[in-house]
Amino acid sequence: MATSRLAPPEPFEAQAIERLTLEDTTSLLKQTLGASLPDDAVSWIGQHASGNPLFSIEYLRFLIRQGCLWNDGQRWHWREPRENRIPAGVEALVSHLCHTPPLSQAAEAALQARAMLASDMSPAIWAQVAGLGASELQGACEELGRRGILRAGQFVHPLYQDVEVHHLTRARRQVIARRAVSVLLKSDVEAAAGFAMHAELPAAEALPLLRRAAESAQDGGRHRQAAEYLSWAVRHADEPDRAPLALAAARLWRAFEPRQVIALAQQVLETEPENLEAAFLLAGALVLQGDEERANRLIRNLQGSSGLEASWLFELVSLHADRNDYAGVMTQWQEHPQLHSLAPPSVQAQVIRALDFMGRSTEACALAAQALGKPALPDAERTVLLLPGAGPCTAPETWRRPRRTQAKS
Template structure:
């Protein structure tokens, strides 16, 4: 007999007396009593506490702490509530906010549903009401000292060492120790002991937030001010700053002075995100026109490398208002140097943060002029370099390349290594994006050499990333991958650069779509806040990789992130790159007409910026979709553009793309012979190339071209194409190649079947596929194999493309082909 007592923390005394009786008097019976309880609330039940502690001491009861739910279990829980597969973003959000606590996860899910929140980008306006009420009831049982300590911990919003907590709470250490012991017993506070160091925090972020929201406004400000003063007295300015912000009113002298010093300290240490966050807070505390802004100006570093390195990302948005406010105070009577510094920072924040390029260019031109007036040659060159970048952001890469080259040459002539690093990098980066690969590689290698000799690790890292991208886009992928590894070795802090997102571009060109996706997932997991504009192109290539891998949900998520980052403003060619990915996704989803609409006009606009390699990618897809739709004029036009690009770039990979475009145009015109000649030329040009996926596409075109004239050669080409697509993780294109093989009679069908089947499945995938083929529902399979429904669905999502089926119905119908039970 098994007796299960749910919610035992609310059981009355007679129920617990019954448990005690069973344990002591029925020891020789086959009876198991299981009691599920919340430890914190169980501790408030005197009878329950007395009995379960006594039984535990006598060895009659064993405590089994339940582990937090992992991602898979949270996904299953969300699926059960939503009755649909939850978005990955939702599962990640639940994991972050619930920390695997099923009660909190359910509460959060229900609150999202009640607020009609977007489950692909989950956020709540307030703590779930039920949770807030539960925490409120528990707080009413606390003594005054316990409540004060809990509120102090909630206000700190971080783990606190015991000596600091003594100061924050105002309690003697002996009294505080007893308070903390009780709060830990109630599971409201977590204690962490490392060596001789004791620290404490509120047991769960949701409990912390609920407690914090219950503190009255005046008491909350008082708590933050006390914490801020303690930290300031200890010289911990960075930690004190946010507490001064939360405790201050407009014009608060003590807070403003402390924040000014904190900005100066952050700038000195190069912790720019911290500096910008404080600047944003000061906008709320210092009125416009108040001359205390000039004190803030004095706290800023005039030679902040993070500004010229464009590291601020989305934090750049936080500095716009502060720089505008300070700039308004600096009239023409002021020394030009500080005025130039403010204008230069404002230009950076506008260009790389909000994307207001007209305003950014005006501010940067003013900064250059003011630096010239101040006689600061080095800063003048840096402002000139920033102007070159802004022209590139506007979509004029030729002007960007020319501007960077002028800066690099001038800096080299006057012996200014910092400006030389920046100028040659700008020139090289713009050159390779234009398809001027030799010039781009030379500029980047020169910039990297100077950066290395000057010990500028971040510049070396960014230079290696750009050089790797340059090599990958000209077909030298193996060299590019080595450069990525070198960048990670050179700089242990490489994750703070654009490498996490941009390495997806290199892996995409390598035809390694699973790795491109995996790197994008890792980068997304580490991202704090929203994606920045400069990182967005890497995420677009992750979306392209997801489309190739037939991972539609992932593709849409990455596209959504990129679109949010770029907004509705043109920024380089990135907005049209998003449109390219959307077109490919529509094509992969079986809607070539929608794909054609998405792609039409995109490559021409990208070409207008000068980004020839990226325009070529889109022209090829446009040609292939147009051929599929029988749109001869569009296919011929795209092929013509590819020929022109190939003539200008004059490298085998781009000549191969042009040949593929010609093959598409010939197929659209139903000229198999011309199509075969062009496709064969493309295959030959890509033989031995690192562009595996493009060679597979050329083979697929060759196979299609030979369908009627040479079936045997067609089978051979299509078979190789399908195998290469398989190796690349290009599930969608592999299936297209196999569908074409089936048109070639018995031999083609045999070849198509040879590349798929149960031999490609893992053991667990085979088990799931067999049960699904027998007609079992996902929930039945989950119960049979002791896994979650979500896991079943994941396995089936992997099984379908491996077996070349599109649904469970097709799997059932064709099960005999796959020998799943062998």
């Protein structure tokens, strides 16, 4: 029996060793340190080392040197690193294994393209991005397989790909990325857009590509990815296109990342200080970060803010409702009785829901009945007011939904 990264000669029969499971990694690290690590630390190492014993130990040493793992004399403590860095020893080893002795020109081109492409990219696209013919790619894959870098066209370990990408020069990344954009543009606009940053396309090319990718992502329900594409587009846009793009991106980020909303909204307000949508997006994101006082101050300082009181109240109600903060919904609602008559059906429905979850079903039914009793109420507004599964709002027992546990805000 012998171990090797490379395919063994006759008469040996090759058997690939399974990667360590999380349980195996836990045992290895405990044996190495002589003590147990926090579960989160083991999970982090397991995720980044991907079951490789040597890499697991190197990550352990790296985290201790970085101060992310430390012992107070009683037990080990953990905090996640701020940067996703590869230990220098691992990076040097992987780079040496990949490039010593030097690869052929075709294998080098194939390796670089493989590093920048998604794992599910077809061999035909891989070949075009690498600038190789089909037979050249096949020969390159065989060489990379013999060297223990690729197996069945995929990296033998995720860190091989990470190291290879890290070592690519900016000029080489640009060449590969521009080829990828050209090849993918007709078949997969989102995949093409993923290379826009490294391709360093001129604005005239980058903007249409990123807009199309954002539309495709939204149509497919991938709203976070659409927000990413629009955020990239903002960097390429000049006025007057920048502000509308920033606002569109901020709207999408609102459901995922308030910090992104804040950055984009502030960017708009720098050039358009009276832009109400940007101000409301910024204020809403501040509320989501727990800074409601600053948000209120921002709205009050807007020119003509007296006319925005109702709109801001309804925005606050919605923000608290989205976080299942029903006490917050009712606080806002009860502090502004003079604005109740102006509330749209969507806000009334959120207040009704808050009352119900807080056990005030009689008040909830009364408000629902009042809202539904308006003459000539449009069907669309009536639909908004009727909660899923609710019957006629005539008595608490016919209206109330099953009780659910209130989530923490």
